[in-house]
Amino acid sequence: xxxxxxxxxxxxxxxxxxxxxxxxxxxxxxxxxxxxxxxxxxxxxxxxxxxxxxxxxxxxxxxxxxxxxxxxxxxxxxxxxxxxxxxxxxxxxxxxxxxxxxxxxxxxxxxxxxxxxxxxxxxxxxxxxxxxxxxxxxxxxxxxxxxxxxxxxxxxxxxxxxxxxxxxxxxxxxxxxxxxxxxxxxxxxxxxxxxxxxxxxxxxxxxxxxxxxxxxxxxxxxxxxxxxxxxxxxxxxxxxxxxxxxxxxxxxxxxxxxxxxxxxxxxxxxxxxxxxxxxxxxxxxxxxxxxxxxxxxxxxxxxxxxxxxxxxxxxxxxxxxxxxxxxxxxxxxxxxxxxxxxxxxxxxxxxxxxxxxxxxxxxxxxxxxxxxxxxxxxxxxxxxxxxxxxxxxxxxxxxxxxxxxxxxxxxxxxxxxxxxxxxxxxxxxxxxxxxxxxxxxxxxxxxxxxxxxxxxxxxxxxxxxxxxxxxxxxxxxxxxxxxxxxxxxxxxxxxxxxxxxxxxxxxxxxxxxxxxxxxxxxxxxxxxxxxxxxxxxxxxxxxxxxxxxxxxxxxxxxxxxxxxxxxxxxxxxxxxxxxxxxxxxxxxxxxxxxxxxxxxxxxxxxxxxxxxxxxxxxxxxxxxxxxxxxxxxxxxxxxxxxx
Ligand code: ADP
Ligand code: MG
Numbered sequence: 001x002x003x004x005x006x007x008x009x010x011x012x013x014x015x016x017x018x019x020x021x022x023x024x025x026x027x028x029x030x031x032x033x034x035x036x037x038x039x040x041x042x043x044x045x046x047x048x049x050x051x052x053x054x055x056x057x058x059x060x061x062x063x064x065x066x067x068x069x070x071x072x073x074x075x076x077x078x079x080x081x082x083x084x085x086x087x088x089x090x091x092x093x094x095x096x097x098x099x100x101x102x103x104x105x106x107x108x109x110x111x112x113x114x115x116x117x118x119x120x121x122x123x124x125x126x127x128x129x130x131x132x133x134x135x136x137x138x139x140x141x142x143x144x145x146x147x148x149x150x151x152x153x154x155x156x157x158x159x160x161x162x163x164x165x166x167x168x169x170x171x172x173x174x175x176x177x178x179x180x181x182x183x184x185x186x187x188x189x190x191x192x193x194x195x196x197x198x199x200x201x202x203x204x205x206x207x208x209x210x211x212x213x214x215x216x217x218x219x220x221x222x223x224x225x226x227x228x229x230x231x232x233x234x235x236x237x238x239x240x241x242x243x244x245x246x247x248x249x250x251x252x253x254x255x256x257x258x259x260x261x262x263x264x265x266x267x268x269x270x271x272x273x274x275x276x277x278x279x280x281x282x283x284x285x286x287x288x289x290x291x292x293x294x295x296x297x298x299x300x301x302x303x304x305x306x307x308x309x310x311x312x313x314x315x316x317x318x319x320x321x322x323x324x325x326x327x328x329x330x331x332x333x334x335x336x337x338x339x340x341x342x343x344x345x346x347x348x349x350x351x352x353x354x355x356x357x358x359x360x361x362x363x364x365x366x367x368x369x370x371x372x373x374x375x376x377x378x379x380x381x382x383x384x385x386x387x388x389x390x391x392x393x394x395x396x397x398x399x400x401x402x403x404x405x406x407x408x409x410x411x412x413x414x415x416x417x418x419x420x421x422x423x424x425x426x427x428x429x430x431x432x433x434x435x436x437x438x439x440x441x442x443x444x445x446x447x448x449x450x451x452x453x454x455x456x457x458x459x460x461x462x463x464x465x466x467x468x469x470x471x472x473x474x475x476x477x478x479x480x481x482x483x484x485x486x487x488x489x490x491x492x493x494x495x496x497x498x499x500x501x502x503x504x505x506x507x508x509x510x511x512x513x514x515x516x517x518x519x520x521x522x523x524x525x526x527x528x529x530x531x532x533x534x535x536x537x538x539x540x541x542x543x544x545x546x547x548x549x550x551x552x553x554x555x556x557x558x559x560x561x562x563x564x565x566x567x568x569x570x571x572x573x574x575x576x577x578x579x580x581x582x583x584x585x586x587x588x589x590x591x592x593x594x595x596x597x598x599x600x601x602x603x604x605x606x607x608x609x610x611x612x613x614x615x616x617x618x619x620x621x622x623x624x625x626x627x628x629x630x631x632x633x634x635x636x637x638x639x640x641x642x643x
């Protein structure tokens with residue numbers, strides 16, 4: 001039975017004054033005094049609530065055929081009253097009756113606000129706010145008073161709820177023609193730190209809607225000012241007039257919700273550039289839809305260039321997280337592993353939708369499932385690119401290869417499965433970048449190890465005697481010129497069951513048992529000579545020994561077992577106080593003419609032989625790209641010998 005106006009008026013007199021629940025009050029205080037920098041999210045929250053209210057109405061009408069709701073009529077309206085500083089968000093959704101207003105707006109226990117409050121109390125980073133649907137209360141971050149006028153679908157009376165946030169709220173009956181809700185905010189006065197009046201600015205509201213609520217499935221409309229040419233004025237003297245028009249601010253259907261086949265390359269491209277502020281087109285677009293324990297859609301991009309701050313601490317990895325078209329986190333780090341941090345993109349999961357605000361924390365498990373699936377997807381896409389689109393892959397690799405190497409070695413190789421197949425190194429034999437798999441597959445019969453040589457430049461490494469020797473057997477050597485390279489074999493130990501071998505520090509494993517025996521005999525035979533050279537050099541070297549690996553060179557300086565010279569340089573660079581120099585070992589080639597000469601001179605003129613030994617030692621030092629301990633002494637020595 002419709003209530004008479006008299007009854008309504010009578011009810012109005014009994015305006016009820018109520019206190020917030022204790023918990024709600026605490027939260028409200030926090031909101032009002034929030035120093036939070038992203039106050040702007042209040043608009044997202046109110047729009048989401050409006051959208052939820054329309055979802056509820058649409059859902060009801062599906063189950064109740066008599067309701068006759070036309071989904072096309074549902075919309076959210078934003079109204080600005082600049083003169084009075086009032087911003088209103090209205091919807092024609094399900095609405096609330098008196099009990100629901102009390103229940104929903106008078107208490108926080110049911111909303112995401114609870115999680116927010118707990119986080120605040122734990123003194124966590126206040127930025128965490130973005131993770132929670134802080135909900136309706138966020139209006140108090142920008143408004144000094146909030147009035148909610150609402151009428152529930154199918155009921156006669158509307159209700160007006162008002163609060164200035166401080167002590168409590170009042171609730172009274174009021175008129176509202178249709179079902180739905182208006183949230184009317186009287187904005188706070190501008191202060192030096194915060195310009196609240198910006199939320200009445202057309203441009204600002206457009207931006208906020210685009211940023212957070214672009215993919216809400218109902219139109220968000222607002223009256224906007226436009227300009228047009230006046231009718232009837234001459235073409236050469238156009239005059240303009242401004243007029244206002246209702247405009248839909250959101251685009252409603254997100255590109256990732258569309259079927260892959262319906263999206264053009266150009267659309268992906270434009271979307272990427274606009275969303276992620278990049279000038280370069282992405283090298284690869286990954287558009288995927290996963291149905292399962294947790295369903296989600298993802299639209300990911302492999303950028304063409306590394307952002308200028310990519311290898312610095314300032315770079316923030318992460319994907320944008322949406323739930324049913326509403327952006328809930330701008331940079332969700334948990335969705336993207338560190339080693340794939342170069343990927344940009346968005347993830348949208350309806351499974352996070354209605355619960356996200358309330359139970360975000362408990363839902364971490366779902367995020368983990370999504371993250372794992374995304375990691376696999378990125379890996380397989382990069383692999384496909386490596387195998388089928390080499391040119392693009394190399395472009396990608398020159399921008400982000402270093403990140404994959406770091407990824408391989410970080411956390412003691414915990415992520416090597418994701419990264420190792422994606423690495424490229426320079427092949428001495430093929431004169432181009434190859435993957436470890438390609439290296440192993442090209443190994444000739446009899447080759448047992450993956451040879452690599454660490455050093456400063458490819459040109460230098462190509463001339464190393466060990467590399468030359470390997471080449472003569474048709475064995476390839478990977479030339480490692482980046483600092484992190486050498487950590488890769490250390491972390492992996494083997495690849496496709498083949499062990500790695502650092503040609504500058506380890507036995508190349510080329511000698512047969514017989515050859516080894518012969519070498520030992522030779523060393524024994526030349527023991528006196530080796531002792532002489534060692535004594536001539538004193539503390540400059542730890543040991544002097546023979547080597548069969550020196551090819552056309554008389555001598556080489558090699559590190560004592562363990563750390564390589566490159567690693568030593570690296571350690572010194574990262575820690576200038578590093579005090580464990582790698583022992584120098586001088587290797588001599590017994591077949592080389594110069595070594596034979598030295599041996600002869602030793603017996604004829606030991607003083608001259610000492611100088612020769614020093615000369616050989618310095619040469620070996622230089623070839624290993626190690627600085628001379630005393631360059632002046634070396635120069636004097638050369639001059640002396642040339643006399
Ligand atoms: P949440 O949306 O996470 O539930 P909120 O604080 O945003 O938390 O909102 C609290 C409750 O208030 C909502 O669950 C809903 O029942 C009610 N509500 C808020 N805004 C509206 C609205 N525009 N129309 C109908 N109900 C609303
Ligand atoms: Mg909400």
